[in-house]
Amino acid sequence: MNTEKNIKTLIVKKPLKLDCGKTISDFPIAYETYGSLNSKKDNAILVFHALTGDQFVTGINPVTKKDGWWSYAVGPNKAIDTNKYFVICTNVISGCMGSYGPSNKDPDTKNIFGSNFPVITINDMVNAQYHLLDHFNIDKLFSITGGSMGGMQVLQFISNFPDKAKTVIPIATTSSHSAQNIALNELGRQAITADSNWKDGNYIANNTNPGKGLAVARMAAHITYLSKKGLQEKFGRKLQEREDLKFGFDADFQIESYLRYQGSVFVDRFDANSYLYITRAMDYFDLAKQFDGDLSKAFKNTKAKFFIISFTSDWLYPTQENKDIVIALNSIGADVGFVEIESDKGHDSFLLDIPDFLNALKNFLDKSYLEN
Amino acid sequence: MKNEFNVIADLIEKDKKVLDVGCADGTLMKFLKDNKNIDIRGLEISKEKVQECIAKGLTVIEGNAEKDLKQFPDKSFDYVILSQTLQAFLNPELVLNELLRVGKKAIVTIPNFGYWKIRLHLLIKGTMPITKTLPDEWYNTANLHMCTIKDFVHFVKSRDIKIFKSLALNNLNTSLINDNNLGIKNMFADLGIFLIEK
Numbered sequence: 320m321n322t323e324k325n326i327k328t329l330i331v332k333k334p335l336k337l338d339c340g341k342t343i344s345d346f347p348i349a350y351e352t353y354g355s356l357n358s359k360k361d362n363a364i365l366v367f368h369a370l371t372g373d374q375f376v377t378g379i380n381p382v383t384k385k386d387g388w389w390s391y392a393v394g395p396n397k398a399i400d401t402n403k404y405f406v407i408c409t410n411v412i413s414g415c416m417g418s419y420g421p422s423n424k425d426p427d428t429k430n431i432f433g434s435n436f437p438v439i440t441i442n443d444m445v446n447a448q449y450h451l452l453d454h455f456n457i458d459k460l461f462s463i464t465g466g467s468m469g470g471m472q473v474l475q476f477i478s479n480f481p482d483k484a485k486t487v488i489p490i491a492t493t494s495s496h497s498a499q500n501i502a503l504n505e506l507g508r509q510a511i512t513a514d515s516n517w518k519d520g521n522y523i524a525n526n527t528n529p530g531k532g533l534a535v536a537r538m539a540a541h542i543t544y545l546s547k548k549g550l551q552e553k554f555g556r557k558l559q560e561r562e563d564l565k566f567g568f569d570a571d572f573q574i575e576s577y578l579r580y581q582g583s584v585f586v587d588r589f590d591a592n593s594y595l596y597i598t599r600a601m602d603y604f605d606l607a608k609q610f611d612g613d614l615s616k617a618f619k620n621t622k623a624k625f626f627i628i629s630f631t632s633d634w635l636y637p638t639q640e641n642k643d644i645v646i647a648l649n650s651i652g653a654d655v656g657f658v659e660i661e662s663d664k665g666h667d668s669f670l671l672d673i674p675d676f677l678n679a680l681k682n683f684l685d686k687s688y689l690e691n
Numbered sequence: 692m693k694n695e696f697n698v699i700a701d702l703i704e705k706d707k708k709v710l711d712v713g714c715a716d717g718t719l720m721k722f723l724k725d726n727k728n729i730d731i732r733g734l735e736i737s738k739e740k741v742q743e744c745i746a747k748g749l750t751v752i753e754g755n756a757e758k759d760l761k762q763f764p765d766k767s768f769d770y771v772i773l774s775q776t777l778q779a780f781l782n783p784e785l786v787l788n789e790l791l792r793v794g795k796k797a798i799v800t801i802p803n804f805g806y807w808k809i810r811l812h813l814l815i816k817g818t819m820p821i822t823k824t825l826p827d828e829w830y831n832t833a834n835l836h837m838c839t840i841k842d843f844v845h846f847v848k849s850r851d852i853k854i855f856k857s858l859a860l861n862n863l864n865t866s867l868i869n870d871n872n873l874g875i876k877n878m879f880a881d882l883g884i885f886l887i888e889k
Binding site: 624626645646649650651652654655656657658659660661675678679682683686687689690 | 732738741742745746747748749750751752753754762763764767
């Protein structure tokens, strides 16, 4: 993938000590911005992407040529209105859209890292992204937001930098990855590492690609982003371009064909090792553990205004896990609002055109901005 | 804004921290925020009403007072408001205790089932009373535990809850309730407003 010309990068010179004990320095963070920073520099929103997202939040992604992952929510006159706000998003470290990751070369050995890349945590990701504030000379962000793993970064960011954001919007997320979440991620990782083309992570050097494993990982994960009802309504038992069952293992059902397609297009845009690293970062995420098991301590130093959003049919990061964050915030008297949006689209709801969700997001941001 | 809300607002001093339980569309919250510089939070069960509150720029938590008050620490609000909802809970006593735990003071308003029109309706028509404050039929009303002003006063006294102020409302008329006029007020007020503390 020759992507470099479309990717803006910031080289972080300052050494960053990672949770795993290793230190990285002079590493690239790829980012994109939308809208413009006003003269008071009080209209910046840092958006954090989810597992397979990237810095191209909206508009056409210059690398994949598809719509940005949060096009419904971000853009001119949209919920996160780029006529008004300056939106920044960075590719997480260990990602594969230009930020420092397993496809980069190890400066010591000059070989591609592969599985020798250090294990990254959500904490490492936000500590790296923090450098964007200095880069743009922003003292305080107006807002930080993101769904799923993006929401985890939101929580970690405000915990690490309590006075660096005025409003905080974690969406469809959790403060601690559950056993079910870890299990599902492990399934994906096993699919990748079981692919003989994975070559212990050195597939680039070996000129192979564990595409089959990565596709299976994506297919399994994709199911977790939807709901039973949503799947049933969209696909039911409909057959794929055939009148009757074929009594074989070809894709008889539309849902099979759909999943195979999702797997195959994913392989074209995503790196298998990045998938391993990023899912690991999610699994290691346990914000309460960082504060002796008391989640509210993570937020005790911030005066930010929180707004937490969950979705009724999201079984991956269910409402209760989002509410646990609300409860932790209320127990220390923080300013926190919460709404559960009715939707049968599952965890993916936060990426979709769900008017109740987008209106709530817009109203919260716009009204909060007026109070600036 | 309805008179009940004006009366409630008058009970609250400026710059306080207030929780409105069952805040509906946030009318009272907005008034308190704009006119009295109140640090105001709402708890509301209806998704639709929560959205209306967000559109007004209010901090609201979607939730159920019977389950979700427990997350707030003791005496974390100067006032907790509960407007015309106590009778709709499965366990009003539990909710009342929670209000008094979370708030230094609580303002509770109740539709008065002792109001003369209600008594007359039941006496003459022999059917469940329907009035402006109680507009629903017996089969679709949310009200499970109707009480009178007298009932409420007896109840709080028996639980060692301090009553700072009791007010009787009849349309636009507001008057104080005391031990001597309790019977009369219980007859002629359609709403009771109580400022209480435990």
